[in-house]
Amino acid sequence: MHDNAATIESFYSAFDERDFAAMAACYHKNVHFTDPVFGDLRGAEAAAMWHMLCDQAADLAVTVAGVAADDTSGSARWEATYTFGPTGRKVHNRIDAAFEFSDGKIIRHIDTFNLWKWMRMAAGLPGALAGWSGSAQNKVRSTARKNLDRFLAEHPEYDAD
Structure with missing residues (x-):
C-alpha cells in the first residue's frame, strides 16, 4: 500500500474513532478542504470542522472503501452513519473523496455528495420538498458556517494567527 493510501486509511479510521487530533495530523498545515455543506475551508478551519463534527457525533460510524493513492493524489469512497442532532433522524451519507x-x-481534500439526498435524510419530508432549492441549500450552508464560527470562537487553539 502506498504511504498516501495509508494516510487516507488513517484519516478515516481516526474519524470513526472520533479522534480529531489524529485526523488533523493527516492534514498539511495549508490544507484546502471543500464539500457541499461547509464550502471552502483552509488550514486550521478544516481541522476545527472535523473536531466539531467529532464532538457532535454521539453515534457516528465511518467506513471507507476503494482507497487508492499515488505520490500526488488519491481517492476514496466513504460512508458516515449518524443521528442528525437537530431532527433526531438517521443519516447514511455516501461521499466520494479526492485528495x-x-x-x-x-x-487538498474534496468531498462530493448529493446535498438534496442528505437533506432528505436529515430533515425528512421538509428536506425532500425544499432540499433541491438553492435557498434551502444556502440555509444549510449558512447554518453550518455559523456553527463552525461559534466553535472557532470557543476553541482558540484553531486561531489562524
Missing part, C-alpha cells in the same frame, strides 16, 4: 498530497500529508 492531493504534499510532504506526505493531505493538502
Whole structure:
C-alpha cells in the first residue's frame, strides 16, 4: 500500500474513532478542504470542522472503501452513519473523496455528495420538498458556517494567527 493510501486509511479510521487530533495530523498545515455543506475551508478551519463534527457525533460510524493513492493524489469512497442532532433522524451519507498530497500529508481534500439526498435524510419530508432549492441549500450552508464560527470562537487553539 502506498504511504498516501495509508494516510487516507488513517484519516478515516481516526474519524470513526472520533479522534480529531489524529485526523488533523493527516492534514498539511495549508490544507484546502471543500464539500457541499461547509464550502471552502483552509488550514486550521478544516481541522476545527472535523473536531466539531467529532464532538457532535454521539453515534457516528465511518467506513471507507476503494482507497487508492499515488505520490500526488488519491481517492476514496466513504460512508458516515449518524443521528442528525437537530431532527433526531438517521443519516447514511455516501461521499466520494479526492485528495492531493504534499510532504506526505493531505493538502487538498474534496468531498462530493448529493446535498438534496442528505437533506432528505436529515430533515425528512421538509428536506425532500425544499432540499433541491438553492435557498434551502444556502440555509444549510449558512447554518453550518455559523456553527463552525461559534466553535472557532470557543476553541482558540484553531486561531489562524
